Amino acid sequence: MDHSTHHAGHAHDLATDQHHAGPHRHAPKASWPMAAKATLHCLTGCAIGEILGMVVGTALMWGNVATMVLAIALAFVFGYSFTLFAVRRAGLDLRTAIKVALAADTVSIAVMELIDNGIIALVPGAMDAQLSDGLFWTALLGSLAVAFLVTTPVNKWMIGRGRGHAVVHAYH
Template sequence: MPEENTFLLSLKVTLHCLIGCSIGELAGLMIGVQLHLSITFTILIAVILAYLVGFSFAAYALKNKGSINLVQSFKIIWFGEFVSISIMEVVMNLVDYHMGGMNVASIFASTFWIAFIYAFVAGYFATLPINYIMIRLNKKACH
């Protein structure tokens, strides 16, 4: 059943994207919160790092699959990763912001981690159907 395989593949691809994005997102949030930066700068740092780590994970994974270099792999994955990361970042930052995870005094506050966990889950489920559609339409490279 090709549809079932596409769904299973989209589960895997979305999880891979989530891990890459979340590493960058978490690093950015931790920097912003610990340095008491404004929410705008905290989000900016988190988004930039999420894109950097997310794209790096995807490009590196694709590079390791075949005999292509990182530039070639980036050319293959840029569109699908851009869409996935964008949706994931919007959802994760909205959830984190509204749950107060960015308004805490320290990363040691439980609210910071609870908000991040909810944002993590929301980011996954918001991006999953988009990745499924992109894979079905052959618009997302699978790594």
């Protein structure tokens, strides 16, 4: 066997090994603490973006729709950035890190934002409350707490199938 044939065979073996060793081969056992940790990680980024968006939109006296759009957009930005920075520190190049962050957090952030914003929209007067109103903060923080409770089982299910935050763990 010449060197090029051996090298090509070795490259194929590595590609095959990486394919089989990826996050989908053996899904990790998904425990409730693992799911809660993944959800809390996601919630932290989402909450920062959500609160910042609500505060900015409310302070600038934007309408409800514009404020909610800003809050959701910032929740995704901050939610993704927490994972992106973590996997970049672990040594992933930017392109791969972005793919991992998108795979790890998209469903979690989407569920969290759907629940969070749905609750805020349904609480009478919450969307019209000002920053100085207790209702503003009660509805916002309460909705984040409920979003955590609803999203944790979703993350547990995803991790158990090698998806969501299980993708991040494949690179640690």
